[in-house]
Amino acid sequence: MTIPTEPIGSIPRPVELIDALARKDCDDPSLAPHYEGAVRDTIARFEATGSPVVTDGEQRKYQNFWTYPVHGLSNTNPDGFQIPFAAGHVRRMPRLTSVVTMASRTWATSSSSAGWTTRRKRSRRSRS
Numbered sequence: 508m509t510i511p512t513e514p515i516g517s518i519p520r521p522v523e524l525i526d527a528l529a530r531k532d533c534d535d536p537s538l539a540p541h542y543e544g545a546v547r548d549t550i551a552r553f554e555a556t557g558s559p560v561v562t563d564g565e566q567r568k569y570q571n572f573w574t575y576p577v578h579g580l581s582n583t584n585p586d587g588f589q590i591p592f593a594a595g596h597v598r599r600m601p602r603l604t605s606v607v608t609m610a611s612r613t614w615a616t617s618s619s620s621a622g623w624t625t626r627r628k629r630s631r632r633s634r635s
Contacts, residue, residue: 518549518564525596532585533569542567577601 520528527541549564570578577583578601587602 513558513560514564515560515562516565516568518552518566519594520566520596521545521548522595524566528569529597571598573598574601577603582606 521544524538524541524545527538531538545566546563549566550561553561553564582603582605583601584604585599585601587600590598590600592598
């Protein structure tokens with residue numbers, strides 16, 4: 508039995524983009540030409556293989572399984588520690604700068620969004 512598969516994301520980045528990301532924040536506007544070049548290269552490679560699925564390979568995606576939970580929080584700085592990967596790229600983890608009070612907050616996730624939401628407390632009267 509064969510299971511047809513196609514790569515769609517997490518395509519390795521070109522060295523030029525890896526080097527540029529090592530020097531600048533992932534949202535720096537000066538990275539746009541590097542991102543565009545990486546996307547063009549990825550699409551050309553997909554087309555050259557005859558792949559029925561052609562994507563951007565997630566070249567612009569910087570957040571990952573480790574950073575999703577804290578991305579966008581006001582109590583982080585981008586100057587955390589780095590993790591070097593065997594493929595040659597490095598990911599910098601955000602540094603937490605203060606404690607987040609959890610008493611009135613809950614983590615909410617779904618397939619379309621993730622983030623902190625305020626938990627509503629019901630009064631005893633509304634429970635009847």
